[in-house]
Amino acid sequence: MVTKTEEAQLSRLESQVDNGGGGAWDFLCLVRKLKVRRSDKVLKHGLSLLKDPRKRSALGPDEWTLYEQVAIAAIDCHSLEVAKDCIKALQKRFPESKRVGRLEGMLLEAKGSWSEAEKAYSSLLEENPFDQVVHKRKIAMAKAQGNITVAIELLNKYLETFMADHDAWRELAEIYVSLQMYKQAAFCYEELILSQPTNPLYHLTYADVLYTIGGQENLQTAKKYYASTIQLTGGKNRRALFGVCLCTSAISQLSKGRNKEDNGTELQSLAATALEKDYKQRAPDKLQLLTSALKSLRVSS
Structure with missing residues (x-):
């Protein structure tokens, strides 16, 4: 970065x-x-x-x-x-440079000579199956042609060998989200969090995916990851603060008033207070809209 x-x-x-x-x-x-x-x-x-x-x-x-x-x-x-x-x-x-060979393949891609580029990259991989750049070029080429299924297959195969490539996990997760394959995307973000546990972006996006999937268990987990995002960002992430409020409200609706002590209304109240303070300082013209939105999410006591 x-x-x-x-x-x-x-x-x-x-x-x-x-x-x-x-x-x-x-x-x-x-x-x-x-x-x-x-x-x-x-x-x-x-x-x-x-x-x-x-x-x-x-x-x-x-x-x-x-x-x-x-x-x-x-x-x-x-x-x-x-x-x-x-x-x-x-x-x-x-x-005889393989590095120059990659450039030749990229030029063929730019010309739209997909089959020739594919042959060039396949030849390079025969000589060096662990050439990450060439693997990534093949993935990019599949995406450029709109072959998303092929891109997913290539990414998964690539990650079997290069499991520590954070960019590849994130790219695969984003493709899954774009296809509304949220469970698969969640798995990718779990891998990212395991490898980079202090990156708030992964906690936040994982929480977003779980919230989208829905269900009480996923909502409870999503709330925890919104909370960890808040902690990792020093309480300054609006999206995570909103996420806590949304999760608490959704959990309350699903539980229909049962186990109120576990619904996290205190955490929701703290998140709402932090949002109001932030809007007063940074966007006072939108404070009334925020207040109205938060009121609709309040968990009744």
């Missing part, structure tokens, strides 16, 4: 380069380091360096890193001729 300091540094360098103040190479290096997408700027400033023989030769071995970076940016921007030229230069310098 990019920190505020890093984001500020990147913005400063980007502005400096855009206004002719130099530092293009430093900007491109920082983009790579932070793994952010600035494809249009990378294409513009990277291509400018590559077209200047003096500046290009001054980079030494990093010249080839720049060719790769510009090739990917050009594919992103659909400047396919630029991408093709960069890949040709890399092929000449590294004729």
Whole structure:
């Protein structure tokens, strides 16, 4: 995750380069380091360096890193001729490189040559079955073609080998949610919480999924995870605060007044108070709407 300091540094360098103040190479290096997408700027400033023989030769071995970076940016921007030229230069310098082979596959994808790209990736995987980048390209290609079932199959197969890939678990969960396959999505978020128990986003999204599935047991668990989200965020997550109120109200309706002591009305009251305080400070114009919404969710004593 990019920190505020890093984001500020990147913005400063980007502005400096855009206004002719130099530092293009430093900007491109920082983009790579932070793994952010600035494809249009990378294409513009990277291509400018590559077209200047003096500046290009001054980079030494990093010249080839720049060719790769510009090739990917050009594919992103659909400047396919630029991408093709960069890949040709890399092929000449590294004729047997698997890394260049991935770029060739990406270029075929961008052209819409799906079967050729599939053959290229399959060939690479035959030589190295554990190439994560190629596996991910195949998943991305399935999604790009609208083959969601295939994408799910590939993701599940990928996660059998690379179980620690949080991004892949999250992507699979989001696909399941989009298909309303909430039980499968819940399993993915459980895996994410096990691997990153202090990430409030996973607690929150897991709670959302359980609330959507419904049923008293799921609602009780959802409330617990909304509560843990509140704890992990220092009580500042509105969605989690609302979630506690919604769960408590839904549980009360399902129990029809039974076991009121277990319905968590005290927690709901604390969440409602925190929401009202937050709205008074940040959105006073919406406070009346909030108060009305919370009143409709109150659990009768």
